[in-house]
Amino acid sequence: xxxxxxxxxxxxxxxxxxxxxxxxxxxxxxxxxxxxxxxxxxxxxxxxxxxxxxxxxxxxxxxxxxxxxxxxxxxxxxxxxxxxxxxxxxxxxxxxxxxxxxxxxxxxxxxxxxxxxxxxxxxxxxxxxxxxxxxxxxxxxxxxxxxxxxxxxxxxxxxxxxxxxxxxxxxxxxxxxxxxxxxxxxxxxxxxxxxxxxx
Amino acid sequence: xxxxxxxxxxxxxxxxxxxxxxxxxxxxxxxxxxxxxxxxxxxxxxxxxxxxxxxxxxxxxxxxxxxxxxxxxxxxxxxxxxxxxxxxxxxxxxxxxxxxxxxxxxxxxxxxxxxxxxxxxxxxxxxxxxxxxxxxxxxxxxxxxxxxxxxxxxxxxxxxxxxxxxxxxxxxxxxxxxxxxxxxxxxxxxxxxxxxxxx
DNA sequence: TAGACTTTATGTACTGAGTTCAACAATGCC
DNA sequence: GGCATTGTTGAACTCAGTACATAAAGTCTA
Numbered sequence: 460x461x462x463x464x465x466x467x468x469x470x471x472x473x474x475x476x477x478x479x480x481x482x483x484x485x486x487x488x489x490x491x492x493x494x495x496x497x498x499x500x501x502x503x504x505x506x507x508x509x510x511x512x513x514x515x516x517x518x519x520x521x522x523x524x525x526x527x528x529x530x531x532x533x534x535x536x537x538x539x540x541x542x543x544x545x546x547x548x549x550x551x552x553x554x555x556x557x558x559x560x561x562x563x564x565x566x567x568x569x570x571x572x573x574x575x576x577x578x579x580x581x582x583x584x585x586x587x588x589x590x591x592x593x594x595x596x597x598x599x600x601x602x603x604x605x606x607x608x609x610x611x612x613x614x615x616x617x618x619x620x621x622x623x624x625x626x627x628x629x630x631x632x633x634x635x636x637x638x639x640x641x642x643x644x645x646x647x648x649x650x651x652x653x654x655x656x657x658x
Numbered sequence: 659x660x661x662x663x664x665x666x667x668x669x670x671x672x673x674x675x676x677x678x679x680x681x682x683x684x685x686x687x688x689x690x691x692x693x694x695x696x697x698x699x700x701x702x703x704x705x706x707x708x709x710x711x712x713x714x715x716x717x718x719x720x721x722x723x724x725x726x727x728x729x730x731x732x733x734x735x736x737x738x739x740x741x742x743x744x745x746x747x748x749x750x751x752x753x754x755x756x757x758x759x760x761x762x763x764x765x766x767x768x769x770x771x772x773x774x775x776x777x778x779x780x781x782x783x784x785x786x787x788x789x790x791x792x793x794x795x796x797x798x799x800x801x802x803x804x805x806x807x808x809x810x811x812x813x814x815x816x817x818x819x820x821x822x823x824x825x826x827x828x829x830x831x832x833x834x835x836x837x838x839x840x841x842x843x844x845x846x847x848x849x850x851x852x853x854x855x856x857x
Numbered sequence: 858t859a860g861a862c863t864t865t866a867t868g869t870a871c872t873g874a875g876t877t878c879a880a881c882a883a884t885g886c887c
Numbered sequence: 888g889g890c891a892t893t894g895t896t897g898a899a900c901t902c903a904g905t906a907c908a909t910a911a912a913g914t915c916t917a
Contacts, residue, residue: 470863510866584788584875588787589783613828618852624819624820649812654820672895711875712894715875
């Protein structure tokens with residue numbers, strides 16, 4: 460997942476996730492997702508088809524490089540969260556804070572490519588699969604953190620999933636909001652609020 | 659999506675979604691999902707490979723027949739929901755009630771096959787894709803209903819997604835709970851409660 | 858400097874999902 | 888019987904993803 464540094468020994472890499480990602484995005488813009496084959500991407504990046512699969516497990520994975528960095532930040536924020544008292548409420552607020560911290564750097568200019576392509580995600584099975592896989596990873600992350608802090612499994616799951624739901628909803632609104640969208644964080648905050656007052 | 663009745667005219671169908679689904683489940687149990695090809699399923703059902711794709715858009719779709727029936731019930735419940743006052747709260751409760759009504763028939767014996775296969779869904783891209791697609795359909799359904807009832811788009815999205823998150827979390831707990839699990843409904847109710855008290 | 862070792866790249870061949878399209882089969886209707 | 892309609896079938900194809908053996912390009916060590 461993370462970019463592994465070249466150790467010095469062995470044949471130096473001819474490509475990188477970033478290089479392949481750039482080549483892919485160029486081609487997606489030029490020919491669309493379906494009009495772009497893995498062969499095209501590899502050729503554009505100057506490597507062979509197989510090399511692409513050395514860097515990504517699947518064609519659709521290329522969309523998520525930027526967002527996976529955010530997942531890493533979530534992980535870090537959770538690790539740094541001492542989450543004091545093992546009560547449901549404190550832990551619930553814990554994951555919420557961790558999430559807000561992780562997405563805090565996301566400014567108007569940093570809209571991940573994937574967020575500008577919701578129509579694609581909705582219509583292309585490979586992207587649906589990779590999106591689902593991302594959500595599942597996040598869910599596991601948050602859910603386990605809650606359980607470690609004493610929240611009952613069922614409640615942990617519900618709270619984790621619900622938080623992710625809010626982030627997704629917020630991210631969609633944010634991406635759609637155009638160049639003046641500003642930071643993502645307030646969008647997430649109001650999504651959370653919208654679900655809480657719904658009593 | 660819905661089973662289209664044979665109109666009387668034309669060549670009568672040699673198969674049906676149900677028949678293919680049964681053949682598929684048998685083979686999944688015998689040889690696993692990956693060990694079962696579309697060819698196998700079609701052969702077991704006594705038709706050709708192409709005929710399978712006349713009934714399902716993809717191999718993974720076969721998992722969701724039972725759950726798609728629930729989606730139809732959600733749709734019906736929403737249609738029958740006069741959802742009186744166009745206020746956020748009333749509409750929010752509206753989709754919640756519609757969802758609870760739609761899943762009310764689900765008893766201990768009716769655990770959809772797909773719910774017993776979460777490990778599969780997590781590891782097989784085709785199933786991730788079809789799951790994602792189901793969630794997206796549900797989300798659109800609920801979200802549009804809220805917007806029609808005067809809820810702001812952003813809030814509608816957040817509430818709809820969050821409700822789906824609760825149902826998914828609840829369904830997982832329910833499926834894992836074993837033969838004495840009882841009805842799904844209370845699981846959903848407590849998932850919703852768990853997210854609301856998380857303030 | 859000649860290997861030995863390590864890491865990455867490449868080529869080939871394969872499986873299987875999903876698509877396209879034309880031909881064919883079975884039914885009701887006139 | 889002819890005809891429209893609906894459904895099935897076969898063949899050929901594209902492309903993602905996998906497996907595996909081999910080659911290339913470096914570093915390290917004797």
